[in-house]
Amino acid sequence: MSNVGQTHTRRDICLRCPQGCELTTVLDGSDTILSVEGNRCKLGLEYIEQEIKDPRRVLPTSVRVRGGIRPLVPVWTPQPMPKALLMELARASRDIVVDAPVAVGDIVLQNWRDLGVDLVASAAVPRET
């Protein structure tokens, strides 16, 4: 292909740990990674490969609870979801109501949009007595 010889560089901050290494990645015209610099460990390589191919993020939010000692339960996506769809799942989660008791690890929304993404409870909410 005529543009395979052209490289471009991108700069990213790795999100895999609190250090936030600044990655400088050189790619060719077909987005193949030629080099990565700035990572202090191999998680940085995993991160940038994923970020270029299919950027994913965790969504933390809360959903309503019916009949519990508290009105909400915090939830999150332990398997990161497509970055572009974060606000769509955020909006969809506002309609969810779960019944108490809720246990840590309960799946409040399973396999959203068939993407293999679950919304999972991160706190317990006992039933109101």
Next chain:
Amino acid sequence: MAEANQTVSRDVVVIGAGPAGMAAALTAHEQGAQVLLIERDIGLGGILPQCIHNGFGAITFGQDLPGPEYAHRYAERIQAEGIEVWLDTAVVDLSADLVIHATSPKRGYTRIQARAIVLAMGCRERTRAQIQIPGTRAAGIYTAGTVQRLINIEGYMPVKRALVLGSGDIGMIMARRMTIEGATVLGVAELQPTLTGLRRNYVQCLVDYDIPLMLSTTVTAIHGRNRVEGVETAQVDDAGKPIPGSERAITCDSLVLSVGLIPENELSQQAGVEINPITGGPYIDSRHATNVPGIFAAGNVTTIFDLVDFVSQAGERAGRSAAAYVAANGTAASQSGTTVKLKPGRNIRSVVPNTLCLDDEHLQVALRPAAHLEGSAKVEFEHDGAGVLRFHERYARPAEMIVRELKAKQIEQLKAAAAGDATVEIHLS
């Protein structure tokens, strides 16, 4: 109610059931002490139940957990061990003879005679009044933690259109949280010329949600009679002073402040605990002992931490020390042994603990850098101008506390060079 309006006694009383208090209670209990854990909220966990984002537990559990789940792991163990917990109970007074006054709807007013106390009350947020933003006192001026509590625990959405002041982690995380719940967040303004929180939060909270970061910017006025109607921002110069002519008016209904955390030490001061003006928390030694015999302190009440894992470690140490103090019963076993004082030097804002008990194994030092150094950073301990020990870090950033275990050899070096009430200065370059 047999215990209402009485005096009771316990071995170790832990004040605050956040991560530091829970770890202290568990460890003291494991060491055989009779423990009472007192918490003013109706559940365990401290601030963690409202920290619904992930990023907790990388060191403690080797996992990336949301705050509530991290707290849940400790709460389950406390329940399983049958440790006595008083929830919905506020400690209102504390004295140097280890008498605690507490009040709760269930028990009324109770006096507790403790044999050792662990202070684990955490911290509070700096307020609008403390940073003196001119303008009205309309509704809609919140600290970020208040908005976090209102949204995540109480189930209210108190904000429609907000400006966040402060680029610390809480500010960035709440900018994202408000956006997730449908608010418009106009930006995060930051007085400093650089980000004050973690860079990964800049990406996953601001960039990902199209929230602008406005550096070298502050809020110069708040407008609105009953509710905030708008704020004025201005660019600031190198000295942090607003630059005339750079003012901008921003229409919003909320100003969310993330402008610093302050260790909460009113009770500590009531008991005569000496407070370090640099950290805002008690002076502690490496056993977490304060100047009052039998009173120990751990976690954010001593200095503001970044990672909860280090708070849990501090709580464990304090719990162990409190139990040991009870067991030693004021005998020689509780003496500090050979000690050295630590003082922050060049480019170090604060160091905790302030005194190292050099006869102990496993000494950990936590440093708050005052400068940004990328690529490499050198930490040097000096006594009387001579270097005693040094170690290297990959970088130094004010947003990230440097936490280091001292190796046995380094402890020996300290003993040789500077023991017996000597002061060692710690420098960063």
